[in-house]
Amino acid sequence: MTSRIRPRPWCGQNYGTPKSIFTRPTFVLGGSAYSNDPTPIADTTNGLVKDYLYGNGGQWKATYTRFINTVYGDSANQEMREMFFDSIVFNNYLQDFAGTRPTDAPKYDYSAERHFSAFIKILEQHKPEVIICWGDLAWKALRDDWGYGLGVQGRPLSIQGAFFHEYYRFPFAGKEILLVHVKHPSSSLQRDHYHKIFKRLKLI
Structure with missing residues (x-):
């Protein structure tokens, strides 16, 4: 199995520490990034996060803002957005750029x-x-066995009159990883609904 990761993941300075806004070390897995350049470079993801936090405005930033607001259950300010990224590992699943716009993503393998x-x-x-895990493309690409046995689906959670069951526990290297699926935040992510899910799963 190759050891190459391109681009390198973002890792916040408070990831896995008591200063994190999450209760446990949390990896936020996006689907893909977009660019006119043909190939991502090592610092693509880190550059994206810094551009989101400190760069000029852009419509693409709404995706990240929508998810961050869902984590907090409220409209996050700049300090809260920085705290969020300080608390996580982030990378996209696809190791290539998925074209120049989100509608290109389903064309990629x-x-x-x-x-x-x-x-x-x-x-x-x-x-x-x-x-x-954000969205269906990465979710469906993840395998049932990560090398240490099959993932086990959690019991349905009753949230606001509906049942949520898109979460699994995977054995991995002697420990357990909780995998949670959310709708891609580029769509109309239901903030209160997913915030309650995160609370029920004791992620925050």
Whole structure:
């Protein structure tokens, strides 16, 4: 299995520490990034996070803001956004740019071995206890066995009159990783609904 990860994941300075806003080391897994450049470089993800936090405005930033607001259950200010990224590991599942816009993403092969290999390498390096997976493309690409046995689906949670069951527990290197699926925040993510899910799962 290849050990190459391109681009390198973002890792916040408070990841896995008592200063984190999450109760456990948390890896936020996006689907893909977009660019006119043909190939991501090592610092693509880190540059994206810094541009989101400190760069000029752009419509693409709404995706990240929507998810961060969901974590807090409220509209986050700049300090809260910085605290969020200080608390997580973040990377996209696809190791390539998925074209120049989100509508290009479904055209790409998420099932290729190198994407899954890079994902596993992040788990080995950063040892998350929780993974929050954005959207269906990455979710469906993740395998049922991560090398240590099959993941086990959690019991349905009753949230606001509906049942949430898209979470699994995976054995990994002698420990357990909780995998949680959320709708991609580029769509109309239900803030209160997912915030309650995160609370019920004791992620925050």
